[in-house]
Amino acid sequence: MDNETIFEVVERDGLLIHQGVIRVPYTWAAGEVASKFYMGLRDKKIYGIRCPHCDIVFVPPKKVCHRCFDNLTEWVEVSDEGTLETFTIVHYNEPELHSMKAPFAYGIIKLDGADTGITHLIGEANLNRLREGMRLKAVFRDEPQGNYLDIKCFKPIERANHG
Amino acid sequence: MARRTAIVGVGQTYHTSKRKDVNGQELINEAVKRALEDANLTLKDIDAIIIGNMDHFEAINYVDCWSVDGSGAFMKPIMKVTTGGSTGGTLGACAYYHVASGFFDVVMAIGWEKNSESDTQAAISTCADPILERDFFGGAIGPNAAEYAMYMKEYGATQEDAARVAVRDHNNALNNPYAHLRKFITVEDVMNSPMLCWPIKLLDSCPRSDGACAVIYASEDRAPKITPKPAWVHATAVSHDYVYFGDFDWEAMPTLEATATRVYKRAGITNPLKEIDVMELYLPFSTCGVIWMEHMWVCSRGESPSLIRRGVFDMKGELPVNPSGGVLSTNPIGATALIRIGEAALQVMGKAGDRQVSNVKTAMATAFGSCYWFEATILRATKP
């Protein structure tokens, strides 16, 4: 019949194993807050949002402060440079998940002007030289698509750039 | 033994087909904030939170953990319960047991769904057994249609009887600012709407919505201090019995009968038609609003159509059903059954606005799992 999908069937010791696949597509609403964040990335600007009550600048921004539960409205542009708080170098490949080939690194970066860390990829780097506390800078995607990878990765700031 | 428990606050979003302006956490937050406001509480007053939805509609694993920014569960206890369409009933029961057990004093249950984020039928069809039933499960409409076809044949009911249920629920929704579909319809409109699966037509069936609902439960000590007229939980009950869709006995509706029997017994109800003042029922199709009244022992077999024709279940009738507009007008699936409980509570608390039924002392809410998991709650204005 038309609607049958052929999946793998394995027989082992008289018992069957059926392959199955779930391919339900999803479209998630970013909402006003994340949309603004992504619109900022299009202009190579990183926006956070400040909770005046807790005096915390959240990057990425969120609509509600999880600490005091107030609605947040105070937008703040933060630096595209920051400090590496922790990182890991990944040595396995998971092609459907990873946008980079192993070895590559994830890090949590606290941008200048932000009070929370942003989890992201670390690229354009000598991975052996990654250290907590080192300075990183955002690398923006050339053609923004309105998602998290509009920041392609964070790369180490070379001393020469500091002048 | 059991601590007495009451509902003290209800909040919900303005339900609609698609909320593009908020993500899931932000949608949840709207309902949570309204519930807190309704109870005049702050987040600090909430001791524990329970959340539920159906995972495959939004593809978020560990929703309880993800929800924190919206639910307010930061450094609080939160857990997730889920049973499909009946999730809202499961949430209400879970909140009740959180309080009744003595572990927590003030507890919030949150149900939510953003059905717009996936193809609802694709996601729901993954509930069928992947090896034997998934490919053949086009939804619950077929068996419900067959059920009503058999019922019409046996008891002389008509398609118009079901249409009257649809008209009642849809038109009640005009009084509910939170309802998703708010449009005046007639029996003729229902009869002329596209046939989905004979004899069920488009206006006989429920929509899919984006929405959230939060309901706050409190202990006997706390409830009267929070609100002068809490809605006391007198009983909750659940019954279900299937593993495969093919297992269910559509004619006898054993799980609905068992649930109703159990919840009436626990609440000391012997004549639901006389003793219950308002019902908020999870009716996915208008046909269910005909047949299921009988399985809930509201009337005897075959008697429901005449009661519907007499207007017994209308707003001004003896036992108003779905003053809110019910599931036929609003259906964010993981929230749907919790909305039933919340609406029943508002009726008892006298806070239902334009949809208020006068002088409600006893209200009943039900939940229906996507295939025959029924839950029920009885709320009263007086303590158990």
Add this chain to the structure above:
Amino acid sequence: MGAPAGGEKKLLEISSGEAEHVYYWHCGYYMSQFLLGLRDRKTILGIKCPRCGRVYVPPREVCGRCFVTMDEWVDLGTEGYIYAFTVVKLPYIDPNTGKPIKVPRTDIYVKLDGADTCLMHWLDETDEKKIAVGARVKAVFKKRRRGTIHDIEYFKQI
């Protein structure tokens, strides 16, 4: 400082793209026997509860009502009647493929002779007027069978 430039209020959506999840489900002993019955013997197997006598299809280990292990296999043959049916007319996304299903498609619940529960499958008729609840049906098997529920190609009205 201040709000993002442009003041343009654009609402974005994030897409999952072609994401898929692959599973390898063990059928277990009872479901395997059932599927091998389809594949090797072109017959539909049920299982009977030793206590209440209920005959379950598909077969499974435990009778939920009596909570006893079942071991009496019943050969249900290939015929029964339509307990309920749906002609699906609106194409929804097939979770197996992420693409719309082909419609119309008739889903049926078959009460096989000798069974107390129904088996779900497809009927080869999509004209509602030609389908009746209670009509006799028979399983049509494929020539090449692999141990899946689709070893029955469809049911047809007798």
Add this chain to the structure above:
Amino acid sequence: MDRAAIIGVGQTKYERGKTKNFAELVYEVVRKALDDAGMELDDIDNVVTTTNDFWDGRTIACMAIAEAAGSYGRDATNVEGDGTLSSFYGLMRTLSGVYNSTIVTTHCKVSEGSPRKLFNQAFDPVYDRLLGIDAISSSALQARAYMNKFGITEEQCALVSVKNHRNAKNNPYAHLPLDITVEDVMKSPMLAEPIKLLDTSPVSDGACAIIMATEKEARRRAKRPIWVKGVAHCTDAYRLGERDLTYSSALETAAKKAYQMAGITDPWRQIDVAEVYDAFSYMELMWYEGLGFCGRGEGGKLIESGRTEMGGELPVNPSGGVLSAHSVQVAGMARIAEAVLQLRGEAGKRQVPGAKVALAHGINGICAQTHCVWILSSEER
């Protein structure tokens, strides 16, 4: 709070690629728990199951196991999350005055899906999910943050793996009993620095069930009821960048509340045995600290001292822990089941002699966002 007891437990052996399906696994452990309690299903009046629609590969996954869990005709419900959480809900129902005895089940066949992809779905679809981050890589961020702050070494983490795999040799249910050395762990393939293969838990299939009863029912039925003295759970912030990854305040909060209920003021001295959720080796060290077994940053020294080994003052994970069997959603309830066996003196070769007070611990979410702590005792008062 009224009192309740655990009066029956059942576990499958944990292994990869179990041939039973979900229902058959659950039926096995429900039967075992009933036999253990000397009960029939008729003696049980309500059921809590535990499922996860992602791991199980179907929505409303609780449908698959309803009959096997004994739900037919009973008031039943379903939790999605670690087994310690569903057990807590079971306890609430038991103490609600509505029921006498509750059975709680959980199962998972991690081997049937793609664990990394399924865990990636725990991340925010609007933000960081697109990074492709999963349980191992996110935990590696936490491990490095913790180790870097307190000078915890990879060798100290490896000691956890050595201890727990060795303990697993005494546990017939364990998936991975191993005789390994610190060197073996250090030389095992690097997955996400600093986490190596032998710092991780295996992909295990399995199921677990426990039966709880009111005090009255427990006294009537059980030879050796194990009393629940305290339970609490607590959840941290969602985003990793908003948490203190080097210390779990959520664990501390949950533990303090559970200790308070149980009258525990000095956990190190008052608790005889602990079963904690060590999904990765570094976690056990962090949980020592959050549970108050040692000071902040002292987890490494504590494992080195040998005081949490079998024969030490407070043996942790005599069963081999989660590093030796990790069936997601089951592992927390397995900790409870193991604690019960210890308190009954029925833990066989992994028995901690004379154990009277036990701790069981579960986690949920990314980098253990939620913690649940149980205190159990063989003694009534």
